[in-house]
Amino acid sequence: MKLISKDLLIEYGFKQVESELKIKGILMTRDKFTVTLMEDGECYYRNLGIDYPLRDLAALKKIYKEAQNTDLIIVV
Numbered sequence: 001m002k003l004i005s006k007d008l009l010i011e012y013g014f015k016q017v018e019s020e021l022k023i024k025g026i027l028m029t030r031d032k033f034t035v036t037l038m039e040d041g042e043c044y045y046r047n048l049g050i051d052y053p054l055r056d057l058a059a060l061k062k063i064y065k066e067a068q069n070t071d072l073i074i075v076v
Helices: 006-011 057-068
Strands: 015-017 025-030 033-038 043-047 050-053
Touching: 006 025, 006 033, 033 057, 043 057
Parallel strands: none
Antiparallel strands: 015 025, 025 033, 033 043, 043 050
16 A cells, blocks of 8 residues: 555656645646645545545545546556
8 A cells, every 4th residue: 555645646647736726735637636744644536515534545546446437557
């Protein structure tokens, strides 16, 4: 079980974007799928105004597949 981190997201092709919102965290995006890494270590995926907590890589892959209809793979 791998915990989600900025380095892990970069490994999977996510890029950091600047947020217009005043959040205390980092926004990472890939193919219009945005993950928020909070300063306290929590990670969330937001859809329709609801934040879904992501605890580990398996949860991220599951939500990504549901939202994008494709598997999340490492980008070389």
